[in-house]
Amino acid sequence: MKAKTALRPGRNLSRSRTGTALPAASRTTHHESRLPIRLLTAVPICDGHDSAINTINLELIRQGIEVIYLGYHRSAGDIVRAAIQEDARAIGLSSYNGGHVEFFAEVVRLLKANGAREIGVFGGGGGTITPADARAMEKNGVDRIFFAGTPLAEMVEFVKKTYGPPRSVSIPNASREAAVTDRRLAKLLTAAELNVQRSTFNLERPSFGVQHSAKPCRVVGITGPGGAGKTTLIDELVLRFLGNDAQSHLAILSHDPSLVGRGALLGDRATMIYSQDDRVFMRSLATRGRAGGLSPATEPCLELLKRCGFDLVVVETVGIGQEAMPFGRELVDRTILVMSPDYGSRLQLQKIVMLDVADIVVLNKSDLAAAKTAAAEIEQRLALNHRDQKLLCTVAKRHRDAGVDALLQLLKP
Structure with a gap:
């Protein structure tokens, strides 16, 4: 199955999902937003120039802005879908390959077509964009x-001045008969984040009013050290999950670390291909000073997703260390620890707390030379726990990997 990377003309990105939970609120509600500025940045389709956008992303993060980076070679449909799901304040595009007038216009058109006029669009490029084009x-x-040569400070000042002032989070109207659209769910998640910040979050409030879906929802927590291949593994699981059932829907709640006192680079989308499918809802969260691999808003956001009729919700933590135990039993149904063979000596295994509590341990990158020894050592370590823990060896970067197939089978109810 191929991921959908482009939209047909006139297609509604925020269409309802069959079987989702029904919101009780019948009018738009407003919550004043004082959350960090969230931007989505990307490079258009047929353009592989990412040096400039990476430099700009880093400066924005240093200035306290949270940047959701979608990567390069992205269609207008991919970009708008992601911006709506992330409830971004604006989309920043870096274009060096030509076709910019038409591409930017298509992004603006799709935003309007999906009721997301509040999401701004800005961008730039090298000498390919002329002053006449800009006008x-x-x-x-x-x-x-x-234009090329613009100081980074000028770009940051524009972003803060244009997209920084507090805004009202307008939750789109919905009746009890209407299913939750991507846009409405995105606004509800933003409102949940804001109300957690104020310690006033309550899903039963009329302004949220999302009832429990009758559809059962499984929640899987995936954690592990940075570089183990968690995001690639999730993307391959998404491919198989969607291929097994043409009616299934899933959500991904991914986390990335915040710089101390600054912004965050939320970059999991950049390495995902199959998760761009219309049946996948993805939201990126920054840790915002919280230790342990999750965000202060993880629990309420997860509770909201569980009510919305998804068949599966995947929660991915930031890269963790030896002592972190990000998931409680009340938070997820299954916990997966993803490791690579280069964890160090056998002594290091004794220090990894998640090996005591994980339901499934995945040794990814098992094509590496040290993988056979690592698998034997991890198996011995798990045997000491006297629990029914599973160890799987995977090569997630390999398109048809038997280990990933086996993992999906273990996650089935």
Whole structure:
């Protein structure tokens, strides 16, 4: 099955999902937002130039902005879908390959078609964008075009001035008969984040009013050290999950660390291919100073997703260390620890707390030379726990991997 990377003309990105929970609220509610600025940045389709956007991303993060990076070679449909799901304040595009006038216009058009006019669009490029092009693009609804040589400080000042002022989080109207759309769910998640910040979150409030779906939902927590291949493994699981049932829907709640006192690079989407499918809802959260691999808003956001009719919800933590135990039994149904063979000596295994509590341990990158020894050592370590823990060896980067197939089978009810 191939992931959907482009939209047909006029397609509604925020269409309802069959079987999702029914919101009780019948009117739009407003919650003043004082959360960090969240931008989605990307490089358009047929363009592989990512040096400039990576430099800009880093400066934005240093200035306290949370950047959801979608990567390069992305279609207008991919970009708008992600921006709506992430409830981004704006989309920043870096274009060096030409076709920018039409591409930016298509992004603006898709935002309007899906009721997301509040999401701004800005961008720039090298010498391919002329002043005349910039005027045409701004006339089409683009907020600002930056030219080569523009100081980073000027870009940051524009972002803060244009997208920084507090806004109201307008939750789209919905009746009891309507299913939750991507846009409405995204707004509800933002409102949940804000109310957690104020310690006033309550899903039973009329302004949230999301009832439990009758559809059973499984929640899987995936954790492990940075670089073990968690995101790639999740993407391959998504491919298999969607292929097994044409009616299934799943959600991903991914986490990335915040810089101390600054912003965050939320970059899991950049390495995902199959998770761009219309049946996948993905939200990226920054840790915002919380230790342990999750966000202060993880629990309420997860509770909201569980009510919305998804068949499976995957929670991915940031890269963790030896002592972290991010998931409680009340939070997830199954816990997966993803490791690579290069964990060090056997002594290091004795220090990894998650080996005591994980339901499934995945030794990824098992094509490496040290994998056979690592598998034997991990198996011995798990045997000491006297629990029914499973060890699987995978090569997630390999498209048809038997280990990933076996993992999906273990996750079935």
